[in-house]
Amino acid sequence: MIKNVHGNTVDHLGQAILGGKYPPGQAIPPEPMLCEELGVSRTVVREAVKSLIAKGLVTSGPKVGTRVQPADQWNWFDPDVILWQSKIGLTPEFLRDLQDLRRIMEPAAVRMAAERATPEDIAEMEAAFEGMRRAVEEGGDYVTYDLRFHQGLLKACRNRMIVQMSKALSALLRTSFEISTTRKDGPRNSLPMHRAVLDAVIAHNPGRAEKAILQLIDGARADIEAVLTSRRRLPRLSEPVRMLRSY
Missing domain, CATH: 1.20.120.530 (GntR ligand-binding domain-like)
Structure with a gap:
């Protein structure tokens, strides 16, 4: 199945997290950097982050950014x-x-x-x-x-x-x-x-x-x-x- 831009963005970030590019406790790059790196809009990045939050991979909050969760918080049934x-x-x-x-x-x-x-x-x-x-x-x-x-x-x-x-x-x-x-x-x-x-x-x-x-x-x-x-x-x-x- 061919994925859309959103699906590809979620895949890219998800594999980067599981692969250790962004270790637990570390913030992933801010939206502007991800937009430039992936060639996508801020809307796509935001929706991708929402998907990662739903899968337990990251958490997001004011002043702390979007940070990677420990592996035991990830949804291994996803x-x-x-x-x-x-x-x-x-x-x-x-x-x-x-x-x-x-x-x-x-x-x-x-x-x-x-x-x-x-x-x-x-x-x-x-x-x-x-x-x-x-x-x-x-x-x-x-x-x-x-x-x-x-x-x-x-x-x-x-x-x-x-x-x-x-x-x-x-x-x-x-x-x-x-x-x-x-x-x-x-x-x-x-x-x-x-x-x-x-x-x-x-x-x-x-x-x-x-x-x-x-x-x-x-x-x-x-x-x-x-x-x-x-x-x-x-x-x-x-x-x-x-x-x-x-x-």
């Missing part, structure tokens, strides 16, 4: 923040926090999906799984189908709040998948674990579904730790993840 971090370089702390989040949230979501999934939900997950299988056997974009599979699980919860959270969750999940699938035979080895999750949802067995998703998450954690210890360059994301449709 897809733009996730994407900026991915573009400037993922960190071990970010990835480990992500795995902790997955282990807390996904088992509960999968239990709910096993209780509530409709035939349509199951058909969508079956189609995603088939795409994963084809990608393993014939080559193709495994990560996209993997993401659709997990999006299907979130949708099958039949909970509007979880569906609304899905954009941020999907961006986080994709980050995990991009890393874990760099492992040799990673997708092939994870395929039967995905099948076990899906079969448990089809059987409407919450306990079995939870056990299966935990095995899948722990496998991804092990893959990510192996990548981190190998000091291999971490992949970067280039596109945001589309939000699931509400039901």
Whole structure:
């Protein structure tokens, strides 16, 4: 998707903050300097700053200017923040926090999906799984189908709040998948674990579904730790993840 001037300005400033150009506690340059540097109007800069305030990256006040907030104040559920971090370089702390989040949230979501999934939900997950299988056997974009599979699980919860959270969750999940699938035979080895999750949802067995998703998450954690210890360059994301449709 091509962004407008406002979107590009927010991206530029957001990546500069996450990249450390403007460290926490420091003021970003005043409006006239940013206008000259970015070639945009004061209105664009002001609106961009409002967006950054909403994302928790900066705070603004009279006489103190616009200052960068500490990283623990940033909205890590905002897809733009996730994407900026991915573009400037993922960190071990970010990835480990992500795995902790997955282990807390996904088992509960999968239990709910096993209780509530409709035939349509199951058909969508079956189609995603088939795409994963084809990608393993014939080559193709495994990560996209993997993401659709997990999006299907979130949708099958039949909970509007979880569906609304899905954009941020999907961006986080994709980050995990991009890393874990760099492992040799990673997708092939994870395929039967995905099948076990899906079969448990089809059987409407919450306990079995939870056990299966935990095995899948722990496998991804092990893959990510192996990548981190190998000091291999971490992949970067280039596109945001589309939000699931509400039901």
